[in-house]
Amino acid sequence: MTDDAPSLRTPAWLQGTGATRTWRCPPAPADVRAFHAALSGYAPTPLTELPELAVELRVGRVFVKDESDRLGLPAFKALGASWAIHRVLAERARGGGQPGPVTLVTATDGNHGRAVARMARLLGRSAHVFVPRGVHPEAAAAIVAEGARVTEVAGSYDEAVDRAAAAAAEPNAVLVQDTxxxxxxxxxxxxxxxxxxxCAEIDEQLATAGVTGGPGLVAVPAGVGSLTQAVITHYRSRPSGRAPxxxxxxxxxxxxxxxSLTVGKPVSVRTGESTMAGLNCGTPSSIAWPFLQNGLDAAVAVRDADSARAAARLAGLGVDSGPxxxxxxxxARVMFTGADAEGRRTALGLDASSVVVLLSTEGTAANPHSPAGQEPALRTKAP
Structure with a gap:
């Protein structure tokens, strides 16, 4: 355990019944991977093994999925935006929409909006992106640089989504929202x-690294829960084999x-400010909720200081990761080090031989709060 490892300040949620490992859902469409592989600039992002973190977390092996350069953007969001826009335009071409040019509309804390704007530019379409209060001016400028119109909202992410949905009601506009x-x-x-x-890339990369049977734990940053839904779908749609x-x-x-998991139903929370801007969301996605409730094993909340220290640790190990x-x-540090960590490890079936995969969903270039290779200045939150 390192001297800057965080303690568990916020209660964690743990699924104690083990039912999540046997819950099943349909898989993602098989043609998604082929679609991405055909895009210009596609390449699998690295899965980097970090033995130093395996020692710290007291597990067998730790891998970090590094999404700091995905299709020319510094975050994973281009995967979802590109496939969804492909499907939207295909539906319109089959007669599902009005004739004429289409404007792609969305709300964002940064990365999703930039991905929508990039795809719109590449396809010769217009984009209108709503950003909430607290989004860094550099993040908004990066969206503008893609040719999109940006509207700043003097409110939360949820309010920006409402504004985007209203704008998308105009003729020849389509809402491409990730909640x-x-x-x-x-x-x-x-x-x-x-x-x-x-997720498909991780399977292939773990096999190349000699990991048989898949990971023992996958840790996923969550905003509205869409990426977590995708991860749950991937691992809970398999008919057999060890479920992580x-x-x-x-x-x-x-x-x-x-x-929401604590109270057993989807709820909205009032959000504060966070350097983890892309995760600063107050309401779970409605389609993600059944997956979260049935297929997720554990949830935890961390402070800005925790993510800043983790980013600095990853930078020291050669992985570019934003907050x-x-x-x-x-x-993972909060859950598996410090007081009562053994109970949490046991509840999740982890031991000294377990393989852990951490999803690093953005690089420092995606988040102006985090200068490359430096630990960001930390703000003290009011209690």
Missing amino acids: AWPGYEEIPGWIVEGYSTL ALLTVEPEAAACVLE CGAAALAG
Whole structure:
């Protein structure tokens, strides 16, 4: 254990029945990976083994899925945006939409909006992106640089989503949002399907590294839960074989998944400010919730300071990770070191031989709060 390892300040949620390992769901479409492989610039992102972290977490092996350069963007979001926009435009070409040019509309804390704007530019389409209060000006500028119109909202991420949905009601506009609610679920479902490519790559890379049977634990940063839904779908759609434990990690300032799991139903939370801007979401996606409730093993919330230390630790080990990406390591540290860690390890079936995969969902270039190779200045949160 390192001297800067965090303690468990926020109660963790643990599924104690073991039913998550036997819960099953349909798999993602098989053609998603082929679609991404045909895109210009596609290559699997690295899966980097870090023995130093295996020692710290007292497990057999630790791998980090490094999403700091995905299809030319510094985060994984291009996978979901590209597949969903492909499906949207294909449906319109088959007569499902009005004729004429289409504007792609979305709300974002940064990475998803930039991915939608990039795909719109490459396809010769317009994009209109709504950003909430607290998004760094450099993140908004990066979206503008893709040719998109950006509207700043003097409110939370949830309020930005509401504004985007209203704008998408205009003729020849389509909402491409990575969260779902009743009545708007098809396109968010396509976005989740797009993330399945990341999981398929991990399978292949672990096999190349000599890991048989898959990981023992996968830790996933969570905003509204869409990436977590994709990971759950991947591992809970297999008819047989060892099922890994799945852990989701959120900021303390926006722990909507943890709170929902704790009370047993989806709830909204009031969000605060966080350097983990891409995870600063107050309401779980409606289509993600059944997967979170039935297929997730554990959830934990971490402080900005925890993710900053984790990002600095990863930088020292040669992995470029922003605050959101480093949340996976921060959550693993909180759960599996310190007081009562043994009980949590036992509950999740981890031992000294376990293989852990941490999803680092963004690089430092995706988040201006985190200068490359440096630990960001930390703000003290009010109690």
